[in-house]
Amino acid sequence: MQLNSSFKQSESFSLTKEPNPEEPEVDKEAEVTITKPSLPASIGEGVGIYTGQRNNSLAFQKSEELQKTLLLHRHERQLIILQDFPDPDALSCAWTYQLIAQQYDIKCEIIYAGTLSHQENIALVKLTGLPAQRWTPQTLKGKDLSCYQGLVFIDNQGTTSQLLSAVQQAGIPIVAVIDHHSLQTDIKADFVDIRPYVRATATIFTQYLQTGLLSLDSSIGQHVKCATALMHGLRSDTNRLMQAQEEDFMAAAYLSRFYDAQLLNAILQANRSKRVMDVIERSLKNRIVQNNFSIAGVGYLRYDDRDAIPQAADFLVTEENVHTAVVYGIVHDEDDELEVVIGSLRTTKLTLDPDEFIKEAFGQDSTGRFFGGGRTGAGGFEIPMGFLSGSNENSAYARMKWEVFDAQIKQKLLRLVNPKDNPIQSE
């Protein structure tokens, strides 16, 4: 596993203003083989005490490492793999990587296996011309994967993509993993930049831009659109900057020089579909509130409406006396008869770690893989239904199946919400 000292360093990251004697000094003078990224004076000077030293040195070090990696992989074709249901943070960062890599004659295709289901994501892709493509596992079968020399995982570590096993079987090596979720799996890659304390991968990518990996130019339409996409990613992963920390604000400040506020507004104005509104209504109707947790099962929903689940959780967590909301449902893909239980957690409770909570609640599958995880304030889980998938033409059977999953998920959650209760007897 190639996790270097800077990753370990990041784990113990804190907002302390004291200089950390253990922090290794990055010897920039030693890097003679590559062009040193040039840091604009405005982020190096006069900007707060701790960011001045610590974060900049990590950002520099990682930018230099990434630059070296890209130099080693010049003229390649790479696949950037996003989670099955990519969000604005993932989409914008993948685009940024593509633009950075272009300078090294690396051609990247941005792919995801699921669907763009949130209305804002569809608007983002359409309005900015963001070059992401949907490749289902079927699409992959028809592709000649031998023309790709590298895989890149952005805003994920491969564990949330259906495409992972197929691309790994094709023997394509992992070139880079850039993410802000907690470490999900053992990673072997040329370049790893995982910073769980950063609120958005867009912050990491903006730092790459700031250290000179790509100089944004307001007169280039694509740069303006990409900066707008990054601003959207950053905002949406930080609950409109409300959970942003200094680094995220610094990144937003930098992007503010380039982004198109009107375009961002147009993306944010995208309306919810009626079906999404219906799922939110079901979540309101079905919710149970215990110990400041709001828990709602919403039954079956179509694959394309999957994003209604996090949106319902976003809404439920706004209720008075609720700090954490969990919403889940059975998502079905009509073509494949594939069913999976999908859930989202949202919390405003600072001491609740969504990653820990979800791993503790649902545990692991038979291969040792967790059913979900999370980042600050948010988490998600996916439980494949395997043999029980399909046959929902029989509505009594479909209802029974839902009731069993609903009861099982509630039991697992309530065990953590009310540690002393036995939820079966209490209901």
Ligand SMILES: [Mn+2]
């Ligand atoms: Mn993210």
